[in-house]
Amino acid sequence: MKAKEVHGAVMFRAGAFRRRIAWVFALQCVAVAIVCVMGAYDQAPLPAVIAVIVIVSGLAWLATSREWQPVSTLARLISEWRDGQSDPAALQPERLSRHTDADLAVLARGLHGFASRIADYGQRERNFTRDASHELRTPLTVIRMSVDMLTDEGSLSDSGRRSVRRIHRATRELEALVEVLLILARESDPGGTAEQFVVNDVLRRELETARDLMAGTPVELQLEEPAHFALCGSVRAFSVLCWQLIRDACQHADAGRVVVTVLPDAITVSHATGSVVTARTGGERLSFELAIAQRISDRFAWPLELHAPGRPGVARVRFPDTLPVAV
Template identity: 55%
Template sequence: MEGRAPQDIRRRRGSFRARIAVVFVLQTIVMIVASVMAANNVAPIGAVIAIMLCSGGLAWIAVSREWIPVATLARLLEAWDPERPDMAGLDREGGKRADNDVSSLIRGLHGLASRIEGYGERERNFTRDASHELRSPLTVIKMSSDMLADESDLSDVGYRSLERIRRSTRELEALVEAFLILSRESDQGLAEEDFVVNTVLRQEVDYARELIAGRPVELVLDEPASFALHASPRVFAVLCGQLIRHALQQTDQGTIVVTVMPGSVSVINPALDAPEAGSRRHAAVDRHGFDLAIARRLSDRFEWPLELRSLPGANRIASVRFPHPQPVEA
């Protein structure tokens, strides 16, 4: 029995195509024989037509039977739910006697579905564990730094170090929040609500001002318009926060303006003209380019178009357009 197994595998390899070829050859032979019989008046025309119709019907039935495993697999994949993969259905199809090519396809789909299921499980574990394990030490650092700030005998050097710790903690909080959002395969779990973008932006601007303490940089929020969105305020805050931080990394001195226009938000920072300033700017891009990369991924993910403009000797503008703004009264 074991010695005949490899021969069976070789015999079944490409058997679907071989069986279809046999059906085609037999039908061709029947057609030729029937045509010769009709030409030599061996059989009446009606009998010849009946033979041809019967051969065609039998060929259709044979081909349809060979196609049943493929059709069944197609129906299974059409109703496939990535969130709840029907692995038992694939196992049932793989256990049936089918063409070797179809069996290979089922095994490949089974392996792919298993990998996708494992990826989804790792994603859920990561977002659940990282959300707790990363935020807990950040909370401890923030509370400890606030307690140190209340110490009256803290030296100037210690106070400056404390401020750097607080700024770095704030930056790390924003990065953790962005990574947790992007690590999700979909936006499920992110609560959507109606919120006013101006309110969220004021909070993000206040957070960003902590990062420029002691630097000759001014951050201004210009609000000639106001509008609301029905979306996740967390995602909106992280996206705008990344754009603001990117502008802070590109600016050594000057004024950064965050502007709210109808249906869009823009961040404008001055360009640096001096060669040495330009080299510092490019160094900042190399070190902190992930801020803009995260903003791009968030804009693509939630379909909020991000546009970047940079004019020689002028300002650098990053603007996000929101396709479905709502009036504040809504």
């Protein structure tokens, strides 16, 4: 007795596809053999023999195509699958014909389970990014506004002002961290809507913010602009990428200057210190900032090169599709 697999009220016979194909080809071979023997003994004219062989071959092809139809249907469903738009229920084994082979039913059941997990993952991603965007940004905005109000208080002592600056710096860093984590968490729409922006303008804003955060430290931030160009993409992703590189450079420069340079098709962030900054080796683990920058560069196809040859302490981001700046 042949093995069977049961899915709900539908039973699928194991090996049914192979048996039916074997019957089709066996009958084809028998029919062709009979016709050939009749032609060899002059029991049928040659045109009739050829016609029968053609007809039998065509019928065999039609029967094989009919048996292959469930596989073609399943392949079409997979090729037309759109995450978030297609219904995983279309892959349920119960929707297959009861004549479907058990192996194909097992494949459909596995694809249905996989599609259901992907749909659940997408829903959890959307719920997380929506909730995190609201529940994290709102208290951070309140903290930042309160710190700004405390900064204007004239009765604060010097130690109190230093504490307020540290809170302000930590709040801005946490805002940037939340921003980058939300960008990387959104798989379907990373970084928001694409738009055209001038790289130099965004870098000036980021450096101005970084100068506020680095106030009171011996690190100086400088922007060099031998070139100007624009990009079409996510401004938020570019801002976070540059901020992570600047932040990493400031953490590794105890004193001196951190220079951000705009080249014709790239930007570099380098240390300009009196002491030599040791370049990281290939096997050394990246810092959190560089790891985040690497993930953003991979997501948006902006190649990131760390420590260019001959220039230790340099991070370079290349942009393959630059645009001219409108005058």
